[in-house]
Amino acid sequence: MGSPGLHKAAEKMREAGIDETAVEVFAHYYRLLEHGETGMIAEDTIEPLDMPSLADVEVDEAAAAEALQKTAVIKLNGGLGTSMGMDRAKSLLCVRRGLSFLDIIARQVLHLRERYSAPLPLILMNSFRTSSDTLTALARYEDLPVEGLPLEFLQNKEPKLREKDLTPVEFPTDPTLEWCPPGHGDIYTALLGTGLLDQLLDAGYRYAFVSNSDNLGAVPTPEVAGWFATSGAPFAIEAVRRTPSDRKGGHFARRKNDGRIILRESAQTRDEDKDALADLDRHKYTSTNNLWFDLAAMKQALTEREGILGLPLIRNVKTVDPSDPGTEKVVQIETAMGAAIEVFDGAQTIEVGRDRFIPVKTTNDLLVLRSDIYAIGPDFTLDQVAADVPFIDLDGDHYKLVGDFDRRFPEGAPSLKEAAALRVRGDWTFGRDVKVLGEVTLEEAPSAQRLEPGTVLGG
Known part of the structure; x- marks a missing residue:
């Protein structure tokens, strides 16, 4: 398993019952980190990306309805909203009229099912911190679960690593703070490791629509489902024009050496490239984190790569207790799910309206x-x-x-x-x-x- 730090971290994960696929994925990124990989993407290695707009695309109604029939909806729901002072799922926040994010998401899906006679299963990727509260909140929607499919699957967790030597940190005051999620790029590992990917394929579903639970604009409409299905792309991401509020956020680009579309996050941008990152005329589009992918294509890629898609590493330095800057500095190994766009030949992006991107981060x-x-x-x-x-x-x-x-x-x-x-x-x-x-x-x-x-x- 390599170095003593990696050995300790892997054993800690196994003792906690973490799936072996997740342990191997963690080990892959640990070795990159150990050898000095930062995940940085230099400005001179990329070029700006243009893309078509959904507003200019004509989608056949029959094809759209058929695509929705074969679509499963996955919502990322592992966030606690700690930056806003919360200690439970952010999706439980009240939006209005006594309805939370989860209430509105459930009702959006139930409405679409009724209107289009589509099964449209809703499945949440929860964390070990959000699972119980979330399932309790959704228990009132008796018709929400789809027979043969779970209402949730759990994202993995991994040890936080001491910045000084990359060994697993210990924090006896609150041992739960010794763990962190591996970023939302873990969705692919979790889909494979939990067996949910196979369950969806066996049940006849072909497409997955994935989005954040704090983005109520991310609705699996027939129009977008139909566009993705008829595009023939194995993987796609919805994009929006960047605004001044997006200057510090990630953006799409095309890598010069192989022509692949990539998603560069702000954490992957060198200090000397920050001006280029902020240039809204150069890098025009940011990700909504609304993803579409072909389930069979994802299964094939994961199988060929032995569960490791090879997403770019994000090295995130924090304190072991995020609310206390005086606690020990740790490294969290993360990946972004949108970065999977560079894995697939023929992957696409499409510009959508801001009505599909209404995130609540603050x-x-x-x-x-x-x-x-x-x-x-x-x-x-x-x-x-x-x-x-x-x-x-x-x-x-x-x-x-x-x-x-x-x-x-x-x-x-x-x-x-x-x-x-x-x-x-x-x-x-x-x-x-x-x-x-x-x-x-x-x-x-x-x-x-x-x-x-x-x-x-x-x-």
């Missing part, structure tokens, strides 16, 4: 989602009713954590559909029916402030 995003920017229709999809989505910047000292955020919006979000930007400095509590017009900045005051019900800001 309370800024949560405020927009809870506001009147979006309406939830009878099909439980989000309809953007405002001309534009405003820029939101809430003071991190008072709004970063969900508990603090909720206390400052006790009567709900303000009206934002006529807003261009809302910047809040300091501690402001919003009363009922506050309306924001145009660009508004609330400056910090010597003490906490309250906006009275019906207040109109700006204009």
